[in-house]
Amino acid sequence: MSATSRTPLRSNRSRTTLLAAVAAACALTLSACSSGGTSGGGGDTNFVMGKDGISTAKKGERADAPDLSGKTVDGKQLDVAADFKGKIVVLNVWGSWCAPCRAEAPNLETVYKALGPKGVQFVGINTRDTKTSNALAFEKQYGVTFPSLYDPTGKLMLRFKKGTLNPQAIPSTLVIDRDGRIAARSLAALSEDKLRKMIDPVLAEK
DSSP states (O other), rough: OOOHHHHHHHHHHHHHHHHHHHEEEEEEEETSSSOOOOSSSTTOOOOOEETSSSSEGGGGGGOOOOOOEETTTTOOEEHHHTTTTTEEEEEEEEEEOOOHHHHHHHHHHHHHHHHGGGTTEEEEEEEEESSSSHHHHHHHHOOOSSSSSETTTTTTTGGGOOOSSOOSSSSEEEETTTTBBEEEEEEEEEOOOHHHHHHHHHHOOO
8 A cells, every 4th residue: 555545544543533532622621512402301311491491300300419619719618518508509600701601691690689688699610711810800890799619620510410400511500409409400691581580480499
């Protein structure tokens, strides 16, 4: 076989290897490579996706949220389960580089201020920002006052079990009920109305 006939084969192998590496990186970092809103409602999952793209789980069929603790973007220590025990927690995964995150940030802050007195706590997970200064600048620009855990490599998100209402895109928003279980999920940027639609049924639970 001549050198010229071997070249395409090597090229194809290199291309295949590169594509596999890119796919693996996307899966591990849970980046915006995922289109979002495509999984759920079938197989052995315990949740249903509505036409609005919001997935929900019945009270008796919800999965426990994993350990979500660590340092925040401003250097403080936060343990979601311990610090906000008995509260409904709205968990938003975001990055300062993410255009949909910028679009929904004011909506999150507005609903947070409205529902905070009712026992609803918002918490962010900032991911794939290489410097906390980027995250802090984002919070200042959009007036975000709720805390955000700093998770540049996506380790916290990988703690969510597959087949549950886990974050699969950026942005993702989860509603965790008063018992620390995941009640609802959206894999897209949210308006105030959609966000309230996610929270209100959980808020009404006794």
